[in-house]
Amino acid sequence: MSGPSLMDSLFQRTLEDLIKGLRQQLIGEQAFISKALEEIRKEIKSTDLSTKSTALLKLSYLSSLHFHDMAFASFHALEVLSSPRFSHKKIAYHAISLSFHDSTPVLLLITNHLRKDLTSTNEFEVSLSLQCLSRIANVDLARDLTPEIFTLLSSNKLYVRKRAVAVVLRVFEKYPDSVRVCFKRLVENLENYDPQILSAVVGVFCELACKDPRSYLPLAPEFYKILVDSKNNWVLIKVLKILAKLAPLEPRLAKRVVEPVCDHMRRTGAKSLLFECVRTVVTSLSEYDSAVRLAVGKVREFLVDEDPNLKYLGLQALSIVAPKHLWAVSENKEVVIKSLSDADPNIKIESLHLVMAMVSEHNVAEISRVLVNYALKADPEFCNEILNSILSTCSRNLYEIIVDFDWYVSLLGEMSRIPHCQKGEEIENQLIDIGLRVKEVRPELVRVARDLLIDPALLGNPFLHRVLSAAAWASGEYVEFSRNPLELMEALLQPRTSLLPPSIRAIYIQSAFKVLVFCLHTYLMQRESTTSSACPDNLPSGVSASVSYESFDGLSVENGGDAAVTHSLTSTSASMTDESIVNLLNLVEIALGPLLGSHDVEVQGRARNVLGFVDMTKLDLLNPSAQEDKGLERKGVEAYKTIELMHDAFSEELGPVSLTAQGKVPLPDGLMLKENLGDLEMICGDIELPSSNSFSFGSPYEEKVGVSFSNLQIKEDFEQSNESTSLLAEHRKRHGLYYLPSGKSEIISNDYPPANDPTSQGNVNDNSDDLAKLTEESLFPKKKPNHAKPRPVVVKLDEVDEKPIAMKKPEAKDDSLSGAVRDILLGSEDVIPTSSRSNLSGKPSSKRRGKEKQDTDPHVESKENLVDDGNPSSRRRKHHSHGKERRHKSPRKKNAEEREDNGQKEKEKSSHRHGRHKSRRRADELLNVSPQTPVIPDFLL
């Protein structure tokens, strides 16, 4: 046994050999490392501790720099730890803090080693184990070692004590009950004059206060004192951080603190301290104008400094102050704008945020113009950053700051043309959203959409496809505003659309369908008016037919009237001649014909729909004999009605729909969601019947191919939508607004009796109101469109749209750590919140509650007894009386305590005024006195 061990230790590679070998790389890094690992695995099993520790050192090297797992060695690390030699311990501790984590199995075995070293006389060993504990502490370790830490907190070796202080933070975190034991000593250390100790304690409190500032409010006087007295910048920075957390909770503290902070700001030469002062002022003391002015002055110095760090921090400070003091930003406008072209992307982004903070209703146009110009020149990343912030700022709160939507829509169009633009999706959403919400903007929207669609170059940019799909949708949906639908049609069917992904291509085809129906409808209306005298028979039959179907849905009379209005509006700009219609139909056939073989079902299906429609109308309408031969007149009427029908279906107005709308639709009786869709047909038949009735009843010629075709299609639509409500919801979520028409009518048709079928209630002019009413009745109890005078109405759905705005109020989280701290400092958890908010008169009751709670909490007392050699009963008596003092306004006094009241009160006051005499006693006092939060101002003011 001894032989190999000796050989091992004599010829073992040292760490240096390992590193040298790695650097020479004779056999490649990976190969070398795996060879070394093999050696290590062997060596680490050696009984000789030196060999073992060297192996461990090498292993931790490989683990920390080459990230090789060293979990297998965790037990060996413990073995090395038990070595009496300091150098071994050091290696072992290093390895352990590098590799151990909460679920390391041998963690249980380390407790005794740590305890032994924590009580060692060698301060470096103590320090090593503290260091290690700070890294690997878990609940058990923290609990078991709390007594040792407690002892070390008042060690007379400063070196040990400051480390113990730092470690306390981790122990508290893992095992909040240790607060009851250690907190008092920690607070005592706050009184220490040694800067190292003070720095450590303040660091701990800084971390603690970040998590739950309210619990540490009673310590404010101490922090204030440090702020005034300390000369150490490290300490001051931490104290400022603590005070910045506390000040917003206690206005009197803020008032008190603002002067010293300003003093530091004026005097200090250290930039880090200066910046901390500035940050404290802008985050927590922003009500104090003079302080803010001073801070902003310092920020300006930062901004014009050569050092990019200071510039960056200055911009950051400005963006903190911006929401409350916008003047600070506008005063530095030039610097901010200039920073937009800084070399550093971080600075650019900060200044962009600031610029966006300055945006208001009045300047949004100019600022956007400037920014878009910047975006044109900027690198792709920053360009998109700019676009993103414009988009999000402008759409904030439902386009709150936009007055001129025409401008905004054209800006969106312009933005999508910027070469680096990758925000297609967001632009798409906004274009559609605005189209739905703002009726007045639709003509402009169609114009912008047309410009986008008509440019064949844009089709080549995949980032723009989403924008184009929005443009296609808008131009189809609002085609009645188009100046030249034929041109739109050409744009929608241009050959380069083959570059589009199928899903967007399907939207193109659907829009083309809408445009086609619109054109045909216009053409028919035209022909009707010109040929009405020539063929008097044609018209009446057409009218009677449409009336016959209108009679089933009372409202479509308006619909027809409205269509006529639209027709007369557009006929001036786009008059349809026979020739143009023939061309149009031919174009559709040529463009969509090849798509019948498309692999994408959506594209293929829609193309087939359109072509079927074209076939039918072409046969019926444009056959010259059909127009003359009265025998075939029926067919013309047939086609006419189909077109009318489709037109009505498409001119149904869309509005925004609440995200939760689907959930509010009650599940229809008898609706069963089954996997076998064949079964569904029967179930859906019931629901579907009313809606399909409203279409088919209008046609006396149901058996005709054309009508049954269109009927079928509609039926399909409905079937699809009725198949499963949940499926539809998901589907709509994915495809957003394109599915609104069917979705909308489906939702309501599920809800409404057939007589009120909403597909026929649609009316282009009143529809948003109708929709509002409908949704109001069926979905939302309260819904008011926002009627702001100067700007167009933006339709809002109260529930959904406000949801993102109404922020969840952060709940006061009350984790066990802060609970324990409060228990110690205040005797109760609910004392502080009330006391800091309400004034004196509000306090007594909560004070009493707190006290009572502690009275009934023997656990606390027993814990304190464990560690406190003082007289616990007297302390508690004191405590009672202090609580009492606060309660002097309460009608429910307890006589037993009253007798001590006066003397105790004076004692307490004096101890607070001249607290310096005996630090020990003072700390004692603090614990007990601290429940009286109102005492703080006594001391402070």
Next chain:
Amino acid sequence: MIHFVLLISRQGKVRLTKWYSPYSQKERTKVIRELSGVILARGPKLCNFVEWRGFKVVYKRYASLYFCMCIDQDDNELEILEIIHHYVEILDRYFGSVCELDLIFNFHKAYYILDELLIAGELQEPSKKTVARLIAAQDSLVETAKEQASSISNIIAQATK
């Protein structure tokens, strides 16, 4: 608090890592890959702060080494820069004009010095002199132990055990 300290060479080689918050081995590799990509790509005259996953990373380049520290959002960046400088000065003093090779071959010493400086992610010892003194004291402890171990008599004692 400081979540971790990294030393990365200009070529992207890791020279030292110290984690004050729990990260699994996998996360560590990922963090380093991500950050060295971001930091090494930054030009020389830019600011020393990088926003990263809701944290801030303060870095500074000394010769061929980047010293990086990851801190919370509301920590003081300038203070961290000072800590980094502080550490570099101490290393410089200890090794006598430190260079990357010193840190490569004495990686554990760089750790020990860092441990004197920072504990639990907080600055522990702002005095350079004290740190130097403490390190020297521990070194001498280690040295005496080593001498003992490597003395001939010790080896013989072991061999004949």
